[in-house]
Amino acid sequence: MAHTCSTMVLHCMDFRLGSAIRNELETRGILNDCDIVAIAGAGKTIVSAEPASWHEAALSHIELSKKLHAIKKLIIMNHTDCGAYGGRGAFEDREAEDAQHHADLKAAAGIVKEAHVDLEVETALVQIDDDGSIRFESVT
Numbered sequence: 001m002a003h004t005c006s007t008m009v010l011h012c013m014d015f016r017l018g019s020a021i022r023n024e025l026e027t028r029g030i031l032n033d034c035d036i037v038a039i040a041g042a043g044k045t046i047v048s049a050e051p052a053s054w055h056e057a058a059l060s061h062i063e064l065s066k067k068l069h070a071i072k073k074l075i076i077m078n079h080t081d082c083g084a085y086g087g088r089g090a091f092e093d094r095e096a097e098d099a100q101h102h103a104d105l106k107a108a109a110g111i112v113k114e115a116h117v118d119l120e121v122e123t124a125l126v127q128i129d130d131d132g133s134i135r136f137e138s139v140t
């Protein structure tokens with residue numbers, strides 16, 4: 001029996017995302033049909049060569065997920081108030097924060113698609129509001 005799954009999810013290590021991401025994947029029906037990789041900053045690790053070990057870990061896990069489990073799709077999930085970006089305080093306002101994530105997610109998707117033309121890449125920004133509520137926004 002082949003051991004394959006449809007998707008790899010790359011998201012940030014941040015503990016606040018845990019149940020929200022699991023719920024999202026369950027709602028999509030892929031919770032047990034995806035490889036899950038958590039690295040601080042998620043998409044940032046693809047666009048930024050530093051730290052090199054994070055960058056290499058992200059890229060090599062995409063390769064590995066394809067090789068081992070024949071994934072057809074990668075979902076990159078960034079989130080707001082991310083420590084790898086210096087937190088919410090590193091930005092002038094929410095618009096600037098969103099813009100940075102959108103730019104990085106688009107760039108990350110471009111880099112992955114260049115290396116893996118056969119891979120569908122989806123990007124999302126997980127909004128963590130100041131009251132702790134969490135919602136998913138598709139980024140295209």
Ligand SMILES: [Zn+2]
Pocket residue numbers: 012013014040041079081082083084
């Ligand atoms: Zn984070």
